[in-house]
Amino acid sequence: MTGIDPLPLSGRQPRAVRSALAMLEEVVAAGPGVTAKEISAALKLPQATTYRLLNLLVDEEYLVRLPDLRGFALGRRAARLAVPVAPVPPTAARAVVDHLRGLVRWGVHLASFVTGQVTLADPDPDHPPTEPVFLARYPHASALGKLLLAGQPDWRALTRDLRRFTEHTVVDGTALDRQLRTVATGALARQCGELRADRGCIAVPIRSPIDGTLVAGLALAGPPHRIAEPNDELVELLREHAERLAPLLA
Amino acid sequence: MPNGAMSGLRRRSPVHGLDRRNLGPVEVLAQSVSSAAPAAGMATVPAIVATSAGTATVWSFVLATALAVLVGTCISRFTRRMAAAGSLYSLTAKGLGPAAAFASGTALLAGYTILVMAALTGAAIYLDALLARFGWRAPPVVGAVIVVLLAALAGALVLRGVRVSARIVLAVEAVSIALMLIIFAVLLGSLPVPDPDGGASAGLGTAAAGVLPALGAFIGFEAATTLGVEARRPFRSVPRAVLGTAAVVGLLSVVAAYTQVAGFAGRLGGQPEPVVALAAARGAPWLAVLLDLGIATSFVACTLATANALVRVLFSMGRDGIAPRVLGATHRRYRTPHMAIAVALPVAAAVPAALLVAGVPGPDALRILLTVATAGYLVGYLLVCLAAPLFLRRIGELTPAPVLVTAVTVPALAVACGAFVVSALGGPVPVVLAALLLAALGWFGWLRMRRPAELAAIGVYDETSAADVHLGRLP
Known part of the structure; x- marks a missing residue:
């Protein structure tokens, strides 16, 4: 031939x-x-x-x-082809996350992105997050997942199924693309009841201080109508802690 | 070696800005099929071939199909391994080096630009003819207006992105192919004597003489190679689109040639409107309206598809730094090379509009433009076939089959090029070709002096970037 x-x-x-x-x-x-x-x-x-x-x-x-x-x-x-294994965060990093938990009344979750998926590295024990499998499989519907997707040159490579979970889930590729660009420029992801109707989340990226690659995300989970508010002070608090976590996780 | 291999990884692809990995296989196929414009070719090319090949016309098309498939095979050596936007010149660069790649680039740039001009002219001619059949003899300026309007429409659709234009192009081309199949089915059904022996008795030499004009029906079939960056699965969909188009166009052309040769019982050569004459002779003059509509729409689809290809070649040249870098810019929202569109389409519209306003008869303008465009394509095909085995040897993946294909294809194309030069002697075509050649040489000389580094690194493509590689950690 x-x-x-x-x-x-x-x-x-x-x-x-x-x-x-x-x-x-x-x-x-x-x-x-x-x-x-x-x-x-x-x-x-x-x-x-x-x-x-x-x-x-x-x-x-x-x-x-x-x-x-x-x-x-x-x-x-x-x-x-392999089960992703996220590194366990060092004690110093856990202490930073715990410090934030002491300051806010909502759930505080730390997720690692180094495996190319959302992997919960330090979920809030008092406010259990969504099933980890769902977070890993459907990044389009969670704030942490949106952060991960927004950091990719081609987010479509990491999504397989833009499944609808609630009436708020963004399932249209073009709409999601637009949302992810806002996430990338604002360095802030927000979802209000997209994964579960009674839960919303804001998340900020944690970047390696060496080369700026996206390594993890820090999220606050609470009631969706409260998450939808600007929450400037909370976001500021979140960013402060993310900055302290960056050298500990890179 | 491992570390050395990885250190060449870029943070982002050198063709960033295009809408990467977003086109399905059908959209990629539409680009190639429409650029080859089989419907227009079915109605016009057999009569041209018959002037050289006589009753062996059908066999000329069979040979041309084989040659096109072989060229497609050479192209697929590259497109299965790399995804580019610059058509054959980006590919040739990886096998033959900068000078040959530059030659291929300028030849294809001329070929694509002039094919857009030809397609615009063709659309104007056949829309005019359609108007005439309804009793309105339009003055030449109407043709020029049609050209400018179609070019503006094409510019807008090309800017909007391949996803939109591919769907329109596919629908338009499907309509025109369907119209042609209806016409040829009617004609075949009413043929007096089925004469299967096209020209086996006429000999191989006669058939070979018709191969060059028959190749004219295929030019543009490689256009899908400009969508390598934008195709979702480029390594699969681009080679399939190119080879599939060669096969489909071949099949349609053979059907068309058989019908017309049998219909005229061997006197097809030089018929100005063979299908119309056949239709009238069979008592079906209404077919002429369908025919004009089918050819005009096929030319419109060809304009769009070839313009898509043209702006991506210019884009690649801008990114390569061998053309003004601003041509490598992309529109933020539509992610198409908008600066290349703004430069290319006005030029492509101005030439045919000026020719028509100046009173050059439409069919003459079309024939001259098509002949010049064919020259560009032939150079591009010849170089990419020559480059294929050298490319495979360079990356250490050479097997005997590609060498064999090139050994058959390159001499055949070289003969076709030679025959082309002889056939084009006299008239304005050699003058235009010589002017284009001088311009290309001047451009090459300027690059050698001013931008030697860019020239040496010619051949931008969608390289694997750091984000595409799995290292067990994020890069």
């Missing part, structure tokens, strides 16, 4: 599936920058098969080609 798209692999081709998985392993083992030829040699696979499967894995975003177009690395999607 002359390289016209090969037929899609069917489930009846276990060797191709096995080879594809072996390639993913090989890219992890050899580290980013490994070339197609090296992978073909390491796995003792025919070159044409290797190139075809590699292109397929790139197409599916499990792998990416590095800017030299020769080397491969794991793509963002590969992160979904």
Whole structure:
């Protein structure tokens, strides 16, 4: 054949599936920058098969080609193949969060974004937050999730299903895009009853003081009609604590 | 090596500002199909081919289809591995280096610009003809007004983004292809003697002579490569759109050629309006109205799709720094290259409008513009086919098949280019081509002196950026 798209692999081709998985392993083992030829040699696979499967894995975003177009690395999607493990925040960081809890009457939650998902690192024990699985799976509906999405060059890569939870949930892609741009410019995310009708949340980003990457979010959860108010003093308090957390979490 | 490989990662893609990863496969396909404008080609190209190939016309189209599919295969070597907005020149850069990429870029820039001019002219001619069938002989200035109005409409839709324009283009092109299929079904149904032997007896040489004009039906089929950045799954949808368009246009052209060759029983060559004549002979003159409508809409769709491609080539050149950088700017809201649109479309409208106002007969203007545009495309195709195996060798993924494809395709295209030069001798076409070539050489010389670094780094594409890589932590 002359390289016209090969037929899609069917489930009846276990060797191709096995080879594809072996390639993913090989890219992890050899580290980013490994070339197609090296992978073909390491796995003792025919070159044409290797190139075809590699292109397929790139197409599916499990792998990416590095800017030299020769080397491969794991793509963002590969992160979904493992359960994300967020680092436990250090005691000093917990003390800062506890300090904030002493100052406000609402729930205070600290979430980590380093896994590419919303992972609760220090949920408020007195005001239990929404089920962690929901926060991780539907970032479009939570304030912490909106912060995470707003920090991405392409937020669509992190959302799969813009599910509607309440009448307030933003489920339209264009509307969400507009909202996320406001979140990015204001460095403040707010949702009023989008995930649960009786709960609202404001969240501010925590950025690494070294290179400014988004590492975590600090959120206040309370009744939606109160969250909808400007809350300037509370936001100021939240930002102050986020700033103190930044060097402890980066 | 691993660390070295990762240190090249940028924080954001060099083509940021475009609406990245947002177009479905159908929208990408629409771009290629409409730019190739099969409906207009079905009605007009077979008669041109028949002047060279006679009864072997059908076989000329079969050969041209094979050649287009092979070119598409070469293009897919790149588009399965990289997502660009600059069409074939961004791809050629990764295989043949800066000088060839620049040649490809200027050839395609001329090709796209002039195809937009030709499509605008074509739309004006056939809308005029439609008006004439209803009894109004419009003065030439009406044609110029139609050109300017269509260009303004195209500019607005291209600015609004491919999502909107692709849907319109798809609907328009689907209507015109459907009209053509109805027309050809009616004509085929009333053919006196089915004459399946198009020209097997006429010999391969005769068929080969018709390949160059037959390729004219395909130009534009690579236009989906300009949507690499904006396609949701570029590595899949762009190659499929390019190869699928080559196949679809080939199939439609073969049907059209067969009908017309059989209909005229071998005297198709040089017929000015073959389908209209056939329709009249079969007692179905109402088909002529459908035909004019179908061709006009096909040209409108072609204007839109080719303008989409043209502004993205200019955008890439702006980002590459080989054209004024302001061309690489994008509109904040629509995320399209609005400065490139503001520059390109007025130029593309002014030339055909001026030609029509100056009294150049529409069909002559169309023929000259199409011939010049074809030259640009042929250079682009030739270079990308040459670049494909070199690109694969550079990234260490060369297998025998791409070498074989290039070994067949490049000589065939070179012969087509040679035949083109010979066929274009005499008339205004060589003058225009020589002027364009001089302009390109002057531009190249200026870049060599003033912007050598930009020229050496030509070939911007949507690189993997730090955010696309999974490192087990956020980068």
